[in-house]
Amino acid sequence: MRRFLTIALFAALFATQGALAQTRDIGSRGDLLDRIAVVVNDGVVLQSQIDAQVTAITHRLREQATALPAPSVLRQQITERLVLQEIQLQRAVKIGLRVTDEALNNAIRDIAQQNKIEFTELPTALAREGIVYSEYREQMRREMTLSMLRQRDVYAHIYVSPREIDQFLLRQSADKTGDSSYNVSHILLALPEAASPGQLEAVEKKAHEIRDRAVKGEDFGQLAVSFSQAQTALDRGLLGWRKGNELPTFMADVVGKMEAGDVSTPVRTPSGFHIIRLNEKKSDNQPLIVEQLHARHILIKTNELQDDETVRGRLQTIRDRIAKGTDDFAAIAKAISEDPGSGAEGGDLGWTTPGTFVPEFEATLQKLTENEISQPFRTQYGWHVAQALGRRSQDMSTDERRRRAFEQIRSSKLDEETELWLRRMRDEAYVDYRS
Numbered sequence: 522m523r524r525f526l527t528i529a530l531f532a533a534l535f536a537t538q539g540a541l542a543q544t545r546d547i548g549s550r551g552d553l554l555d556r557i558a559v560v561v562n563d564g565v566v567l568q569s570q571i572d573a574q575v576t577a578i579t580h581r582l583r584e585q586a587t588a589l590p591a592p593s594v595l596r597q598q599i600t601e602r603l604v605l606q607e608i609q610l611q612r613a614v615k616i617g618l619r620v621t622d623e624a625l626n627n628a629i630r631d632i633a634q635q636n637k638i639e640f641t642e643l644p645t646a647l648a649r650e651g652i653v654y655s656e657y658r659e660q661m662r663r664e665m666t667l668s669m670l671r672q673r674d675v676y677a678h679i680y681v682s683p684r685e686i687d688q689f690l691l692r693q694s695a696d697k698t699g700d701s702s703y704n705v706s707h708i709l710l711a712l713p714e715a716a717s718p719g720q721l722e723a724v725e726k727k728a729h730e731i732r733d734r735a736v737k738g739e740d741f742g743q744l745a746v747s748f749s750q751a752q753t754a755l756d757r758g759l760l761g762w763r764k765g766n767e768l769p770t771f772m773a774d775v776v777g778k779m780e781a782g783d784v785s786t787p788v789r790t791p792s793g794f795h796i797i798r799l800n801e802k803k804s805d806n807q808p809l810i811v812e813q814l815h816a817r818h819i820l821i822k823t824n825e826l827q828d829d830e831t832v833r834g835r836l837q838t839i840r841d842r843i844a845k846g847t848d849d850f851a852a853i854a855k856a857i858s859e860d861p862g863s864g865a866e867g868g869d870l871g872w873t874t875p876g877t878f879v880p881e882f883e884a885t886l887q888k889l890t891e892n893e894i895s896q897p898f899r900t901q902y903g904w905h906v907a908q909a910l911g912r913r914s915q916d917m918s919t920d921e922r923r924r925r926a927f928e929q930i931r932s933s934k935l936d937e938e939t940e941l942w943l944r945r946m947r948d949e950a951y952v953d954y955r956s
Contacts, residue, residue, distance in 0.1 A: 559600060560953040561607040566600065574599045578755055587757060588740065590747040598746065598754055600954075605943055608950050610663060613670045620665045627901035629661055634881070675939050681930045689926045693766070701765050703776050704801040706741055706758040709751035711793040711944060728787035728794035735784045741798045750793070751940065758798075760936075766929040769937050772797055792940040812875065815910040816886050817868035819853060820860040822903035832904045836897040840906045844894055850908060859903065872913070882907070 559566040575596060582589055589595065613619075630640045638646050644654040710728050713720065731748055735741050745751075745758025753759060765773050775785045776799050785797040819839065821832050839857075842848040851867030858864035875883070881900045889895055889909035897904050 557955050559604055559955060561604055562611055562951050564607050564611055566603045566607055570603055571596065571600055574603065582746065585757070587746065588743050590743070594747050602755065604952055605947060606667065608946050609667050609670055612946065613666050618666060618669055618673065620662050620669065625658060625662055625665065628665060629658065631901055671939060675942050676935060679931050679934050679938055681927050685930055686923055686926045689766070689930055690922065701802055701804050702762050703765060703768065703799060704762050705760045705768065705772065705776060706745065706798045706800060707751065707760060707772070708745045708749040708758050708796040709793050709940065710748065711750040711940070714944065714948060724794055725787065728796060732784060732787055732796045735796065735798065741784065764929065767932040769933050771795070773933065790937060792937055792944060810914055810916055813872045813913050813915045814886055815872050815912070816870050816907055817850065817854065817910060818860070818863065818870065818905050818907040819858045819868050820903050820905050821857065822859050829899070833897045836904050836906050840894055840897060872915070
């Protein structure tokens, strides 16, 4: 029941899927014939996919007041992103990675709740925006598949040694970079794995030219859209706010010496040349004293025989009997809770820090007074009743410091490893541009 990353933004999917629905609708009337734009291994990227993305991203960039690059440049960026997505999706199929309908429904239900829309009303809400619900679901499934694939192929294989953690903690005690947060944008000019001296020189020269244009006042986001080969290119190169220790190592070394608005000289890494812009920075300097919560819960999931209303009613009865003292919370949790991690422990979740659970679960716990039992509530995992057992202020232990160091080191490696992983798959793929 741990927190997971949000798969897609509701508004962005609205824009993308609206464009896709519009393109396919035109095709269904016979006014536009779809065709293959790129052959990717045994799959294809269709012209309609490219056109839909061009429409959606053009709309988004205009809303952000970003000057559009030349149409050919924007189309090239979008085409390459779709090629990379197709390569990843093919790999997911090859290794048998799939998103179940249950997982998909839970993710869409969460997005609907965040946008204050009832799950059952979502198809109607989408239809008002010109979006076909079935297409929206498939786009969500693709985004979730890509996220799962990267977790499997990249994140899970990033190794952090005990020595790295020791060195990290030593540096952290002497260097306050990790106590600050940085809002960073960057441009990547990628290099092939076996770049020749001529290729290396040409890419480096181009990187310096782009950096000079940024220093002279050209919009960095516009330059990123036009030239960057990173996954953030069409987001104006924006990485957003990151703790200093969560930035890639090469980037943390640079931004710690920069002021807001500065643009770095090109930085060489195995994936290519990076140009970094520091947009803002702020000092966090917060003590390692955290408010911890001790709680327990009972989880029951819906299935073919028990719908939401049935499960909610069953939990309501259980909750009322526990509150009256008729039944024991721990005994009931051991007998019926479907949480494999806590059920055998009487539903006990132990002492946890903020951010441990998904938002709906955490929000419910925070509202409870000590020993109070919640009403039944739903998360993506099923229906719960929860009880707050106590609260305390806790100084972070050595183990917790090391765990945080491990997570921050792994996060700092993630962007670079993801780019290298994508480049390797791209270099190994058969790609034939038909237009």
